[in-house]
Amino acid sequence: MTENFVLYSNIAVYSAMAIYTIAFIMFTLDLSRRSANVGATAEVGATIRVGQLASAGSTDLLERVDSSATAPAAKGPRYLRAAFALTAFGWALHVGAVFFRGFAAGRVPWANMFEFTLTATAIIVGVFLLVQVWQDLRFLGSFVVGFSLIALGVGTTNFYVDVVPLPPALQSAWLVIHVFVASLGTGFFALGAALSVVQLLQARRAAGKAVGLKFLDTLPAADKLENLAYRLIVVGFVFWTFTLIAGAVWAERAWGRYWGWDTKEVWTFIIWTIFAGYIHARATRGWRGSRSAWLAIIGFGAVVFNFTIVNLFFKGLHAYSGL
């Protein structure tokens, strides 16, 4: 039975990867088509700064976000729609792979690096799909699907391990909560970082520096992207804060102390601090805009670093890569 489930899971994940690959190509084609069609599409989402309002002795800066741009566009370029539909389909298979892995193991499927890669990418793509309800961010498809494809590729070829039982230290409800919420946070940080990258490109373009990416004309302006990134990242930050606390509670149960500066704890803390810095940067004169965008990108870089390099090469108590 277990072998069957493992087999289904693996078939599902490889199929999902194949479909993601096509989706990735379509997303990229869409961006290049946009470059060709620039001018046909109006720029969406201009942020209108409504002057400074003198009230109660202080000034407020108002940001009016064009509401028409916040509604998810039901339609869109053909490639984009196809890419999005394929992503959703690939995701269904991907989620199936996660569930079958869980059935095979008889527990949550995130107890070693392969399983964690499998599940975390499913959550990242899931966040990407769901966020569209709130805001049309399909233009990030290349980034999100590309990122997940690379992660799945490395995961299935380099991290793959058979289903094995949980070591006693992982036998805890906190495994379920802590890791799941960390993955959710990662999903939001990923989107935030992607938006920040586009924001930096837009800012360069607006500053008159030649960026040979015409599709940028069809994307929201830097201000708007910054606000969107901020809103996603603060959600990620709340999840990350929870992850940190839950991790400490779990460490107290399993290792006898809630905080011991284990390498993984250190990096979780570093990431948390970077994003706390990001939030402050957004409220600090001279740090809004590109500088805070860089912090968002560095923060997400640290998340990826924490999962790859720290897991594989740093010594510590979190020796659960299964490799």
Add this chain to the structure above:
Amino acid sequence: MTDSSRPSDHFDSSAARKGDDRVVQPKLGPIGYLRFFWRQLTSMKTALFLLLLLAIAAIPGSLVPQVSSDPNGVIQFKANNPTLAPILETFQVFTTYSSVWFSAIYLLLFVSLIGCVIPRTRHHFDALRARPPKTPANLQRLEGFTTRSSPAAAEAAIAVGQQLLKRQGYRTELYTINGSPTVSAERGYLRETGNLVFHSALIGVLIAVGLGGGFGYTGQRVVVEGYALSNSLASYDSFNPGRFFTDAALEPYSIGLDSFVPTYDDDLTSSSLGQVLDYTANVTSTLGGGEPQKATIKVNEPLAIAGTSVYLLGNGYAPVVTVRDSDGNTVFSQPTAFLPQDANLFSLGIIKIPDGLKQQIGIRALFYPTAVLTNLGTLASSYPDLVNPELTMEVYTGDLGLDNGRGTNAYALDTDSLTQIAGRTADSPTIKLGLGDSIDLPNGLGSIELTAIPRFVSLDVHHDPAQVWVLIFAILVLAGLVTSLFIPRRRMWITAVTAADGSVGLEYAGLARGDDPGLNAAVSEIAGKHVDQLGLKVES
């Protein structure tokens, strides 16, 4: 609004204070300098700088082993990097998180934080008591501006509007602007409250962590089946008291290990054969002079007793070796905890017998719970349980140095000044014993027997009186964070303008601080509800 309570360089704050620091600079006295320094320290830029610095400062400690979490790693690192290690040592990199420079950064950050939170708290209290500000004369310029016509008279419509806003959690105030009645409303004070709770709770976490470390203690003890740990200084193998620890903090109790039961994956076809599925320590605890109580300790389930937690952190075998002299008198018979070397519990042990035999003997022993012969002709353990236990021993004679303190490390045997009498370099071969086997020692010293193979566990006892406070503050951190990030701080206005023809027009608008994507929708919702209610009013 709250902006005046923000740090002077807060992005959204009024620009009025921007130049302060620079303007006063030339004529600074000592107090002036202090004030200048204080203002710099509590500014948003400094907070940001210190936060990022803290993130960077935390990195070295993750690259280099730390004394606190990996003392053996530190020793090894020093051996491997003889030139680099002293430099790192100077900069306290092996103790990064208690180093002067790391502490300096976070202490500065927290001083900055306190300097930031106190004035903001004061301002926030003022804001909480202040009336919502006058309605702007010109609502058209504002967010979500919308109009409706009112079925009711101006004053009545505004009274209904005020009730509606109140019910939605707004604080309201009535004004008359250019002869038109208007209600001014504000809500979301919780946003700033949450922010202040968040930052204050961070301070709380730091203080609770510090106090807990200061008044608490941790102790480690290896306990063999059939033996007990007692919560007293003499009983621990190692003990780390906090700075303010006194012996009085040790509540007297004992924990006896009745049995330790590991469960291993015994499915021969499985790739995880031998993997641990579960560890259970069955113990009997006795508190003070009270009744003994049975309990279990598992890896994720510590035992709570007398304000301490007792954790199951390690385990292994503690073979009981019985040594008899040439006349058959027992001179040594006790368990020795062996250090596990791999997942199949191949273990290493040192046995020292200074008294009772003609010569002192020291034994370096290897233990294989399930001994198998490898292709290389050496022994290995292929399974962690006792299927085919085998103990091999190299025996040395000479001065063990127990009197002069040289040999005090129970887990090491300094063989430099000893003579091997059984083993690879001796005339007699390495001694091999199965369970119950006995064999004569060389040189007519006597005999040695593997009598029993109990297990041991290593127990960690922790006492941290402030731990629960750390958790409470951590939860407040999270609650404050969510409140401050997701509760919108808004103002809302309704003005009723009576036209020349006597008809009454209602104007609605809002204002947000910072990001508030839902404001437009909130204004039109208020307008819709208001008109609905007015309609009902007029009909009834």
